Amino acid sequence: MKCHVGDVVIGGDAPVVVQSMTNTDTKDAVGTALQIAELAHAGSEIVRITVNNRDAAAQVPEIVARLRDVHGVEVPIVGDFHFNGHTLLQEFPETAQALSKFRINPGNVGRGARHDRNFATMIEAAIEHGKPIRIGVNAGSLDPELMDALMEQNAALPEPAAGGDVLRDAMVRSALDSALAAEEIGLPHDRIVVSCKVSRLPDMVAVYRALATQSDYPLHLGLTEAGMGSKGIIATTAALSVLLEAGIGDTIRASLTPEPGGDRTLEVSACLDILQSLGLRSFRPDVTACPGCGRTTSSVFQELAQSIQGHLDARMDVWRVDRPGVENLHVAVMGCIVNGPGESRAADIGISLPGTGEEPRAPVYVDGEKVTTLEGPNLADDFIAMVERYVDEHYEPAKEAS
Secondary structure (H helix, E strand, O other), X not given: OEEEEOOEEEEOOOOOXXXXXXXXXXXXXXXHHHXXXXXXXXXXXXXXXXXXXXXXXXXXXXXXXXXXXXXXXXOOEEEEEOOOHHHHHHHOHHHHHHOOEEEEOHHHOOOHHHHHHHHHHHHHHHHHHOOOXXXXXXXXXXXXXXXXXXXXHHHOOOOOOOHHHHHHHHHHXXXXXXXXXXXXXXXXXXXXXXXXXXOOHHHHHHHHHHHHHHOOOOEEEOEOOOEEHHHHHHHHHHHHHHHHHOOOOOEEOOOEEOOOOOOOOHHHHHHHHHHHHOOOOOOOOEEEEOOOOHHHOOOHHHHHHHHXXXXXXXHHXXXXXXXXXXXXXXXXXXXXXXXHHHHHHHOOEEEEOOOOOOOOEEEEEEOOEEEEEEEOOOHHHHHHHHHHHHHHHHOOOOOOOO
């Protein structure tokens, strides 16, 4: 089943979509619009923002306008609502209209009758403004009434299940029961996306496998609170890869903790690399580079690999528009004679340095054939020039829109 979020299609046979979230104070329209633009330029196809109070809600239309008029960006914006979304969507209809989707956490929209009333108010706003929603269940904010009821039922069984199993079942129940309730209120089936976020890989895999077998809603994947640095990236990669390889998941986010003052776009880059490594999508030329060993104590190949990767990344802003298909280019930058020639032949264009103790003379292979040997102080620039020629010769310029 497909769901349209702005111009982005989620689910069905559509490509897996990359999402991210701002960490600015949403009442700062200038700063929030700037960060959204940075995330979009990095490759985020949907961006979520916090809408947690009246000051934030009041600035959403301005943020969307600044994105379009100042930054030239029209990425779909999702409003993240907790606790008071029903109030904000009623008080700020222009905000509801400016957003492309609402994220609703059924665990914190109220208790008892108030829960149902507040939830219905948010769904009615989505219906009125023609917006899709994401039912976003989190283990850390699960509906306590549902959890208590399931724990009591479990305790009465002759052989009670483990507490973790009950938690996972409660998350799935909360998500699917909430989605069904939204449909009963009148929201079309194809305007619903579901997520169940946890912070442990085994729980995440189990929950999403259950969701995938019990419904056809598009699924948003994310290992929440994944952590910082390499730990967060590795945990996210492992969790997402298990599910994506099984064909489960329609949108993804890497919930990484940034370094103080760090680059928020790292979470986008991680998602792009995951999808490209799995062969699900291509975003930029793939560079094969060896890790180095005792044969490569010279830093020449490391500097060369860095120069090539930097050049390709810098050129993609232009190539993506002017040379469609270039994201499938495969470049090899190898450091010694063991695997270098073979990997270079297997790439579209590859260079293989000879290793330690030899002059930096490097054969270059194009489409499997050795075409030249580069040497001297301009070796990196000469190879980059060859890559540029390869792109010009093998990727047709984009056709101008008529």
